[in-house]
Amino acid sequence: MVYPGRPSSGCQTCRTRRIKCDETRPHCNACVRSGRECPGYPHPLDIVLRPQKAFNRKNPAMVAQRSTTDNDIDTKADKSRSCGLRPLPCLPVTSGSTTFPQVPGGLYLPMEDTVTAFFFNSYIYTPRDPLIRPGSMEYLPQLYAAAPFDSHLRLSALAVAFFCVAAWTRQENLVWRAQQCFGMALARTRSALQGDIERDYDNILMTLMLLYLYEEFISIKENKPSPKHHLRGAVALINCCSPERRKLPLSDTLTNAIQGEIVYSAVDERCPLLQTPKSWPLSEGIPELASSRLMMIATPFVKLRERWMKFFARADTANIEETEAILSEARTFDDRFLGWTYSLPKHWYPMPAAFFPQSVRDAGAYEGRCDCYTDVWIAETWNNYRIFRLSVQNLIYRCLSLLPNRTDEIESTLRTTRALATDICASVPFYLGSQTGSMRITDSRVEYPAAEPKHSRQQAPLIGGWFIRPALDTLCSMENLPEDLVEWARGQSIASPTLILANSQRQPNSASTSADRRLGLTNKMVFSWFRSNQTPTTTTSPSSSVEPESPLQHLTPTSVEPTLTEAPLVKPTAGTDDLPKLWTPSTNKKLFFGGAVFFALSLLTTRRALVRRFKATIPPYYTSSVYHKPEVNGGMEAFEALHLATINVLSFSMMASGGVLWAMGVNSVEDIRAYVKKRMAAGDRELSQTDKEMEKEVEEWVMKYLGKRIENGKLKDLSEPKGST
Structure with a gap:
């Protein structure tokens, strides 16, 4: 097989222009210098897994079959988007199943997979000491992958994941997705509680843990105490389950997590005590692990x-x-x-x-x-x-x-x-x-x-x-x-x-x-x-x-x-004023462009008024101009003309003021003062030589005039006798 060469990892704009892309993040310098919009860079997986176009050209039948499969997958994805979710590319195969999961026609990464990967990698897949007992969240990826698409476990995990990503990225639409998943998870949980609880005990308990976590997030966001409704629901679920069912490895880990939350709530004096389950403690713990020993003492x-x-x-x-x-x-x-x-x-x-x-x-x-x-x-x-x-x-x-x-x-x-x-x-x-x-x-x-x-x-x-x-x-x-x-x-x-x-x-x-x-x-x-x-x-x-x-x-x-x-x-630092400031950064530019837009709109309004008045003077069809007498209101015409003139003058004044300030580099009152001082200083330097000459002339005149007076006074004093008064 011939090596096709290393695929390009540059942006699409540079690849279209057939130039070298420097791959600068977040935008390449070539697009920035040319004023083009850089669309970003492809995912490394998309670079490695390129579409086999040559293979498709040689197999038209395969292309037709593949397009049909892609259309089916796209149709299913569109249906899932209507409820805010997308199906996973493939589903896990049970041990008794004889069919294999169908490979999707196209490789894509839905938003659900993105946010869950972010949540798992950031909060679960983190290194820890061997003496730390694994918590309930360590089992979440396994349960999440095995859960049905619209199950309460998957929806509750998506609610928490969407909320985490929304908090980091500040995207309000993700908060809405989290709320939507949370509401759907509540409905699915109610239905699950009406079924076989013993069989679905682990999934329901994990769902309640996730709903409780989402509840804690909401309380932090809204700055109010957490009601802990779902934690109380988890305690009620534990009371309904048999002790033998709780002794299974996964069930024991989940029960231990609920026990830990009850202990933390008990030492928190800001909230009322929760009612402990009928059998307390719920989990015996693992004495060999340091974190488990601490919880055994605190329980x-x-x-x-x-x-x-x-x-x-x-x-x-x-x-x-x-x-x-x-x-x-x-x-x-x-x-x-x-x-x-x-x-x-x-x-x-x-x-x-x-x-x-x-x-x-x-x-x-x-x-x-x-x-x-x-x-x-x-x-x-x-x-x-x-x-x-x-x-x-x-x-x-x-x-x-x-x-x-x-x-x-x-x-x-x-x-x-x-x-x-x-x-x-x-x-x-x-x-x-x-x-x-x-x-x-x-x-x-x-x-x-x-x-x-x-x-x-x-x-x-x-x-x-x-x-x-x-x-x-x-x-x-x-x-x-x-x-x-x-x-x-x-x-x-x-x-x-x-x-x-x-x-x-x-x-x-x-x-x-x-x-x-x-x-x-x-x-x-x-x-x-x-x-x-x-x-x-x-x-x-x-x-x-x-x-x-x-x-x-x-x-x-x-x-x-x-x-x-x-x-x-x-x-x-001194206390800051909460009132909005008159001068903000780039005020002169804002004033100029705002005035320009306002002036353009005023010109458009003036032209529209002139065209309307011109059309009013044209007689209708089959009407002689001699008999055409358009309706004219002098007062309204004068008011409209005054109004148009006013907005044109104001808009032009705004634009001119902004342009002058921009040209002068003035953006605040301090800039105006600095500009005036600078001009005054420049004028002083120009007039300094003239002032010195004038001062020298005045000094010579004063010395000449006063010198004569002083000299005459001295001569007079010498001529008078000393004894005279």
Whole structure:
């Protein structure tokens, strides 16, 4: 077979013109220089898999059969587009099936496949430590591929995927697609719940997890608490399922995920407690995995939280015995959580950042601290540990507040709480890096700290904000934390597009921890357009009189003190005016082109009026011009003429003013002042020589005239006798 040559990867315009394309991204320089529109570059897969035109010419029958197949596929695709979806190119083959999936006539990538690939690669296919237990989302690609085209599982996954991509690309049409898929998924889920639940238990439970995730995204977007309706539905589904069915590997993983969400909701004091399932805990866990051991310790704590809430809701909070019992059990949980840290391998412990770029410091680092981890999953596990301990410490503090003479214990609890909160703040730069606003997903300008003295890139930049947001929300709802720390955490939470799915803007950092220091990102992106801009405020630097003792100092095999480096001070900016400005960039050009368009429209209107009046003077057919008397209203004619003259003068004045300002380079009031000063300075230089000559003449005249007067006065004084008065 003859080698046809390497296919061209240039843009279509350069290929049509038969010139060399430099393949510059996003538009080639040849198209830019010639003023042509660059259509972009073909996909690498389209370059490799070229259509076999020569083969088609030799086989006319195959061409006819292929065109018929393509028409059938296009017809099916058009029908699917009416409901917002497209069929997959091929479907999985079951073990009992004797037919093979038909290969589609053309290779195309539907939008559904694009958004799901983005979601899977960004949030699921990320490297993690072997001691991290696989979650429920690891099974989603497998279930998604095996699910029918219009199933509730596929529709719910598409709803989440469309929403994630919409948050990153800011395309409102994708939000509409997500809402459409969400509504269809709800209808399919209702139908599935009326069928055989035992047989479709895994798919329904995964669907409820995805719907709950979509519900969380919507709550973040609308800035309101999540109702957790679908999480409650998942609990009800688990109660209806037999224990034997839940013990299957996939079912156990999904049930463990639901159990984890219940635990996280229990430690979140901003929302009411969820009713736990009939059998608790739902999953026994895997003791060999560090993340599973942590969840095994936290799961029984939910019952203690319920016990405390019932006790606190009663009027007899002065019951010392019950308070002592709850306090003792809470301390037991705290010891278990602390003991969990001793069982971790050495590479799990956080290390101070050896590579700490200045851009990350400027973006925001509380007290100049930054801890680095092996991957984001280990960092998330550590923050989960801190969240659990903060909830336990908060419960201990409340119990001690009800007991007499516990001042020393309260102070110890407060120190531990502040140390845990500071460790959470130290992990924020590791998640978010130097990003201070909305950027492209693959933007190489974003820098991240690293434990080694070299440049580092985030392994999963899209889920960083999603992981750090719960920890920051916990800090915002905690009691007895330093005010500056809470304000700083609140600024991160606002900034988190977690999404977050919500890339507002992070404000520059100062040595003091400000609430608006990192605005625009906790979710760093997960959803970058769900952020709000805020003006920076200045606060005093955190007091160093009370130095919280970090629990990691006596846990790490090699105790390393994190270096506290102060971030550069940034002068606070004055408050900005929210009113629209009179002068905006390129105002002169806008005025010129706007006036030109207005002048063109006014000329068109004038010509139309003249033509209409001219046609009115022409007599109708078979009518003599002698007898033709058109209707004329002098007042209206004068008003119309005045109106046309006015708009012509105004439009021409606008265009002329814009052109003059453009030619003079004036775009603002400051430019006008600078122009006037420049002209005055030029005039002064021209007149400077003349002024000097005039001054010299005046000086000579004054000296000549006054000199004579002075000389005459001196002579007169000498001629008079000294004794005369």
